[in-house]
Amino acid sequence: MTNPLYNFATTEHSASGDIFTSLGINGQMLLFQAVAFLILVFVLSKWVFPVLMKAVDDRQEAIEASAKAAEAAEKKAADAEEQLHELMKEARAEAKDIVATAKEEANAMIASSEEKAKSRAEKIVQDAHEQLEKDIIAARKALHNDTIDLVALATEKIVGKSISESIDKKIIAEAVKEQA
Numbered sequence: 001m002t003n004p005l006y007n008f009a010t011t012e013h014s015a016s017g018d019i020f021t022s023l024g025i026n027g028q029m030l031l032f033q034a035v036a037f038l039i040l041v042f043v044l045s046k047w048v049f050p051v052l053m054k055a056v057d058d059r060q061e062a063i064e065a066s067a068k069a070a071e072a073a074e075k076k077a078a079d080a081e082e083q084l085h086e087l088m089k090e091a092r093a094e095a096k097d098i099v100a101t102a103k104e105e106a107n108a109m110i111a112s113s114e115e116k117a118k119s120r121a122e123k124i125v126q127d128a129h130e131q132l133e134k135d136i137i138a139a140r141k142a143l144h145n146d147t148i149d150l151v152a153l154a155t156e157k158i159v160g161k162s163i164s165e166s167i168d169k170k171i172i173a174e175a176v177k178e179q180a
Contacts, residue, residue, distance in 0.1 A: 148172045 020027055151172045 147176060151175065
């Protein structure tokens, strides 16, 4: 192909010529190129541009769907975080209740144990008092019997002979009653 500037510079310009010729433009070639351009535009718009536009539209839809999914995910994350905070508050409240209940139960168990220990101690003291009373009664009986025997022995030594046992016991019992 020839250089248009070269053609313009080397071509004779006539004063009566048209403007296209003076500029070095070939009219037939211009018409041929215009028809070729229109055919190219028609072919591109008929088969190429729809495919490209469909790909662009599909890509745009995918981007919009991704944006909507991102918004939905962000909203779900915010909701999940809110639910997490609520669950944490509930868990803390339940933990406080459990600790309070445990303390109350521990205090109740301690009080119950103290009450049982006090009751057991009182029972032991009461049993000890009863045993002591029994021992005192047994000691008094033993002392009473020993006193009677000693009095009988002393009387026998003083009198020199033994009185019958039934009379002896009767006299001694009366003497002991008078002393008590």
